[in-house]
Amino acid sequence: MSRSIYEKLRKIPDGYIGMISILFMLIPVLYPLGLPLPVSAPTKGFYQTIVNLPPGSIICIDSGGGMASWSEFESSMLAMLKLLLSKPIKWFSWGTSSDGPVMTDILLKRIDPAKTFGKVYGKDYLTLGYIGADEMTIAAVAANTHSVASVDFFGKSLSQYPLWNEVNNAKDFALIISISGSCTNMDVESRQWNAIYGKKILEINMACCSPMSINYFPSIMPGGLWGAKGGTELEVLSGFPGPGARLTDASNLGLIPFIVFLVLGNIGYIGTKYLMKEEEGAKK
Amino acid sequence: MGLTALFLIEYFAAAEFKAIHDVKGELTRWGTIVSGFMLVFGVVVLLRHHFLQIAVRKVNWKDKLYSGVFFITFLGFLGMGFATPARVSGADYQWIYQNMYRPTGTAITALCFFWCIYGGYRTFTVRSWESAAIGLGAVIYMLRLLPVGPYFIPPIEPFGDWLLSTINVGGTRGGTIAVGLGALVLGLRTLIGKETGMLEAVKE
Amino acid sequence: MSIGEIWAAWLFALFSIAILSYLWKVNIVYRLAEAFSVGSLTAHTLITTYTGTIEGVCLKPLITGEVVRIVPLLLGLLVFTRLMRKYAWVSRYPTAILTGVGTGVMFGATFDAQVLSQIGMTADAFKGADILGAVVILIGMATVLSYFIYTHEHKGPLGISARIGRVFAMFSFGLNFAGELVWYLTLMVGILIAMVDTWIKGAILGL
Numbered sequence: 009m010s011r012s013i014y015e016k017l018r019k020i021p022d023g024y025i026g027m028i029s030i031l032f033m034l035i036p037v038l039y040p041l042g043l044p045l046p047v048s049a050p051t052k053g054f055y056q057t058i059v060n061l062p063p064g065s066i067i068c069i070d071s072g073g074g075m076a077s078w079s080e081f082e083s084s085m086l087a088m089l090k091l092l093l094s095k096p097i098k099w100f101s102w103g104t105s106s107d108g109p110v111m112t113d114i115l116l117k118r119i120d121p122a123k124t125f126g127k128v129y130g131k132d133y134l135t136l137g138y139i140g141a142d143e144m145t146i147a148a149v150a151a152n153t154h155s156v157a158s159v160d161f162f163g164k165s166l167s168q169y170p171l172w173n174e175v176n177n178a179k180d181f182a183l184i185i186s187i188s189g190s191c192t193n194m195d196v197e198s199r200q201w202n203a204i205y206g207k208k209i210l211e212i213n214m215a216c217c218s219p220m221s222i223n224y225f226p227s228i229m230p231g232g233l234w235g236a237k238g239g240t241e242l243e244v245l246s247g248f249p250g251p252g253a254r255l256t257d258a259s260n261l262g263l264i265p266f267i268v269f270l271v272l273g274n275i276g277y278i279g280t281k282y283l284m285k286e287e288e289g290a291k292k
Numbered sequence: 293m294g295l296t297a298l299f300l301i302e303y304f305a306a307a308e309f310k311a312i313h314d315v316k317g318e319l320t321r322w323g324t325i326v327s328g329f330m331l332v333f334g335v336v337v338l339l340r341h342h343f344l345q346i347a348v349r350k351v352n353w354k355d356k357l358y359s360g361v362f363f364i365t366f367l368g369f370l371g372m373g374f375a376t377p378a379r380v381s382g383a384d385y386q387w388i389y390q391n392m393y394r395p396t397g398t399a400i401t402a403l404c405f406f407w408c409i410y411g412g413y414r415t416f417t418v419r420s421w422e423s424a425a426i427g428l429g430a431v432i433y434m435l436r437l438l439p440v441g442p443y444f445i446p447p448i449e450p451f452g453d454w455l456l457s458t459i460n461v462g463g464t465r466g467g468t469i470a471v472g473l474g475a476l477v478l479g480l481r482t483l484i485g486k487e488t489g490m491l492e493a494v495k496e
Numbered sequence: 497m498s499i500g501e502i503w504a505a506w507l508f509a510l511f512s513i514a515i516l517s518y519l520w521k522v523n524i525v526y527r528l529a530e531a532f533s534v535g536s537l538t539a540h541t542l543i544t545t546y547t548g549t550i551e552g553v554c555l556k557p558l559i560t561g562e563v564v565r566i567v568p569l570l571l572g573l574l575v576f577t578r579l580m581r582k583y584a585w586v587s588r589y590p591t592a593i594l595t596g597v598g599t600g601v602m603f604g605a606t607f608d609a610q611v612l613s614q615i616g617m618t619a620d621a622f623k624g625a626d627i628l629g630a631v632v633i634l635i636g637m638a639t640v641l642s643y644f645i646y647t648h649e650h651k652g653p654l655g656i657s658a659r660i661g662r663v664f665a666m667f668s669f670g671l672n673f674a675g676e677l678v679w680y681l682t683l684m685v686g687i688l689i690a691m692v693d694t695w696i697k698g699a700i701l702g703l
Contacts (some may be wrong), residue, residue, distance in 0.1 A: 022410045026519060029409060033681070037688050043439040046449050075389070076397030079686030080679055106544040110380055110389065137380075137548035141327035147601045148320040151313065155321055158556045162381045163547070191672075195468065198613070199605035204303075215437060215682070216675030219460045219668055223468055227617050228609075234675070236682045237437055255682060258689055260440040262681045266409045267431055270416055274427075277417040295593065299600025316600075321553060322568040323597035326590050328549030329572030335542050336576070354524065358531040365535030373543035380543055389540065391504040392511060395690075396533035398683050399515030405680030406519060412673065421659075422666040429670025430677075437678045456671060458629040462636015463668030465614050466661065469637070470644040472610025479603035482595065 014283065017276030025269050033262040040257050050222070051241040054210050054231030057183065058088075061097050065182035066175060069101035070146065071108030072188040077214060078111070083239025083252025084212045085187060086115050090248040093125040093133070097182075098171055102149065102157065103138035108187060109161050130169035135161040146200040150178040178205040185210045191217040194224045202228045212238070293485045295319065300483070339366070429455070497698050505690075505699040512687050636664040 061067075073081040089112075092099050103109035112135055121127040136157050139145045148156045153175050159165055166172040174180065184207050186197050194211060201207040208230050211221055215235030225232065233242055236259070240252035302316040345351060345359040369388070376382050380389075416427030435441030436452025481487040497505070514529035550572070558565040571590040578587040618637055621630035639661030642654060650658040697703040 020413070022406075025409055025413060026406050029406075030684075033685055033688055034692075037685065037692055041440075043443045045439045046442050048453065074397070075394050076401045077679070077683065078394055078398060079682045103544070103548065106541045109544075109548075110386065113381055114386060114390065137552060138544040139324060139553060140331060140545055140549045141324040144320045144323040144327065144597055144601050148317060148324060151317040151320070155317060156324065157548075157552050158560070159552055163377055163379065195471070195610060196602075198609040199602055203605035203609040203613070214675070215678040216672055218675055219433075219456065219671040220464050220468075222456055223461055223464050223614065223617075225457075227620065228613065235437075235678060237678070254689065255686060256439060258685045259678070259681050260438050262685060263434050263438065263677060264440075266412065266677070267434065269409075269413050270427065270431065273413050274417050277419065293596065295596030296600040296603060299597070300604050303604025318564065319597050320601060321565075322571065323594055323601070324549060325554045325565070325568035326572050326575070326594050328545050328553070329575045329590070330594070331545045332542065332550070333575045333578070335538055336579070338538060340579075354527070358527050361528050361531040362535040362538075365532045366539045369536050369539030370543065373539060379547055380540070387500070387504070389536070391507045393533065393536040393540065395508045395511040395687070396515055396529050397537070398687060399512045400530070400533060402680055402683040402687060403515065403518060405677065405684050408673070408677055408680060412677075421663050425663045425666040426670035426673065429667040430674040431670075433671045433674035434677060437674065454629065455667075458626075458632040459636060459664060460668045460671050462633040463640055463661075463664035463666075465618065465633065466637045466640025466643075467665065467668070469611050469614050470641060472606050472614075475602065475606045475610070479599050479606070482599045483603075487595075 014276045014279030017272045018280060019276075020269060020272070025265065028265045029262060032265050033258070036258045036260050040254070041260055042257060043260060045237065045240055045244065045253075045256060047241045047245055048238075050218075050225055050229075050232040050234075051238055051245065052231070053226055054233055054238075055091070055242060055245045057208070057210060057230045058091055058095065058097075061095070061182055063096035065097045066171075066180055067092065067097060067099040067183045067185055068149070068175075068181040069099055069112075069185045069187065070104045070149075071101045071112050072104035072142075072186070072190070072193070073108050073111055073212075074105060074189045075107040075111060077189060079255060080214050080235050081111065081187065081212065081239075082115070083236050083243060083250050083255060084233040085111065085239075086119070086250045087239050087242040087246055087248055087252070088185065088212065088233070089115055089119060090250075091242070091246045093119065093121050093127050094246075094248075098132050098174075099185075100134035100136065100171060100175060102136035104142055104145070105189065106138045109135060109137050113161060131171055134166075134169055134171045136166075137161045143196045143200060146196065150200055150205060152177055153180075178207060181207060183208060183210065185212065187212040188217075189214060191220045193217070194221045194229060198224055198228050293483055296479060296483045339363075429460075497694075497702075501694070502699045505694040509691050509695040509699075512691060516687075635660070640664050 073085070101109070101112055116135070121129070121133065127133060137160070139156055145156060154172075157166060160169070178201065184197065184201050186193060186209055188211070191213070193213060194209070197209045197211070201209055209228060211229055211232040213221060213232065213234050215237065218232070218234035221229065221232055221234070233239055236252050236255045239250065240256040243250045243252050298312075298319075299316060302312045305312050307313070342359040342362050346356050346363070372385050372388060373379050379385070412430065416423060416430065418424045418427070432448065432452055432455060435445065435448050441452070442449040478487060511529055511532075514525045517523055518526045554565050554569050554572070558569065571593055574586050575590050577583040618630075618633055621633055624630065639657050641661070642657040643661035643665065645654065645658075648654055
């Protein structure tokens with residue numbers, strides 16, 4: 009083959025790659041493939057840890073996702089909330105990002121815990137607003153939970169809620185669930201919850217953070233959900249269908265063009281390099 | 293310096309020394325409150341910048357228009373947020389937030405998909421062991437993450453999981469320990485008063 | 497679909513298309529949508545920070561009798577002296593408090609959480625069935641750590657070890673890159689699903 013073909017393979021215009029990728033994304037959106045998704049060990053760990061909690065356990069959830077990544081968090085958070093509400097356990101959540109409590113509230117309104125699961129707000133679950141400063145606030149919540157907030161997400165005084173009177177510090181929490189958009193989240197959580205109080209942490213994060221968070225699996229982090237795929241796996245395990253299945257299925261073909269172009273680019277690189285060597289050898 | 297020393301003593305102090313634990317708790321709350329004010333300060337600086345764009349600086353009319361749109365949006369959302377006692381928990385606010393902020397934020401982040409694939413196509417060539425490692429790792433894990441990978445190439449599932457839990461853990465664990473040691477050095481420097489970067493940023 | 501849902505579908509589609517028009521080239525529609533995004537996020541952050549942090553942790557406890565909260569309130573207000581050139585030095589005090597507390601909070605637990613426990617988990621891996629995996633983890637961890645030794649030139653055995661560590665680190669970055677691509681892809685597909693299902697099929701075609 010001539011050198012020009014290899015060089016063309018190395019210099020495919022960006023626009024072609026982008027357009028073909030969008031076309032491949034659209035195919036499963038219009039015609040769902042329905043491929044099965046194997047459930048990974050961290051998701052099984054996430055599910056089993058919650059299911060094995062004794063009745064009456066209290067979970068502390070720090071909700072820190074971003075609205076811009078709604079598609080990544082929606083399925084995981086929805087499946088987690090449904091699972092928690094279906095069990096005889098209690099939980100309260102507070103925000104480590106400005107979007108986290110809003111996202112939790114939107115999903116709870118969609119679930120309608122009172123109607124669907126018979127849960128009472130203030131007795132079985134509680135939602136607080138955004139309390140800034142990340143690690144400092146986690147330290148404050150763990151040491152003395154009552155000191156970091158006086159009102160809930162809706163602006164009402166917390167002292168009226170029975171659940172708020174049951175939580176005082178980290179000793180009252182059976183488990184921590186951390187929802188975050190930061191890949192170094194587990195470093196922070198393990199410092200404040202596990203190193204000091206020995207608490208186990210479950211994580212919900214974006215797909216890109218699994219390679220960094222997996223460091224803590226399974227000793228400190230018995231389970232984790234990363235991206236829409238994690239949410240889909242939990243939907244399958246817990247038996248609560250949600251938006252994850254459609255989203256994960258529709259993502260199936262989107263990366264195939266990139267992989268193909270990557271291979272073509274490498275063929276172009278190797279071919280160019282091989283031909284250059286031949287030309288240099290011929291000159292000598 | 294003193295605060296760092298106090299927190300270090302508190303970390304090792306037994307639970308019986310309630311006074312030191314209470315002081316630490318109160319100081320962490322102070323840190324939370326001060327950081328909230330710093331965030332508000334950041335907003336004030338941003339507002340000042342856009343105000344100067346409109347009123348003072350000699351810039352293109354388009355730049356003034358963009359700053360104007362920023363101000364109108366900011367005031368609109370602020371008004372909606374504080375108008376009712378429900379604030380951000382109100383249905384109207386959440387409707388606007390979901391249907392106007394969410395698509396812009398999501399689309400801005402989604403644009404990165406295209407930059408990543410353009411860059412990856414150029415960078416992940418087998419010109420060295422390192423670039424081959426990054427390209428190979430990316431392709432294998434991509435196929436593992438999407439259902440199409442395990443469906444058409446069944447061994448990709450256990451192999452991808454093994455790569456994630458061994459080679460990747462080896463790499464990131466070393467990085468985590470290095471970052472931890474670096475953080476300890478930074479803490480020690482703060483403890484002995486040598487780390488003054490943030491304070492020197494404030495010019496008199 | 498109700499009128500509200502139709503409006504929601506149109507707004508979603510228009511804002512998404514405005515931002516995605518950047519793929520064609522930077523244009524006024526994109527810049528306006530970007531300004532809108534920044535304005536809305538700034539306002540939202542201000543509202544939530546004021547409500548949750550300043551009001552919830554400082555003002556309301558202060559009103560109900562926790563007088564000690566007046567100190568962080570004053571410290572917080574001192575932050576704004578940075579805007580005045582003559583008194584900017586005063587803002588060093590709240591910055592110093594924040595730096596001290598932030599460092600202190602993470603300092604004590606860092607060695608335990610990020611160093612000792614990581615080494616412990618590496619040792620625990622040898623208790624499992626996958627000994628090959630445990631050996632790979634140990635080699636990876638040791639070689640990556642050797643890469644971060646900056647006090648000796650990377651020559652001889654250290655050079656070989658650092659090179660191997662770099663390859664391990666690059667492998668991890670590759671996995672991270674794959675995760676990032678899947679993240680962005682999920683967002684893109686989410687936009688496409690919303691546009692196809694609610695906008696085109698719902699609002700336009702009325703299906």
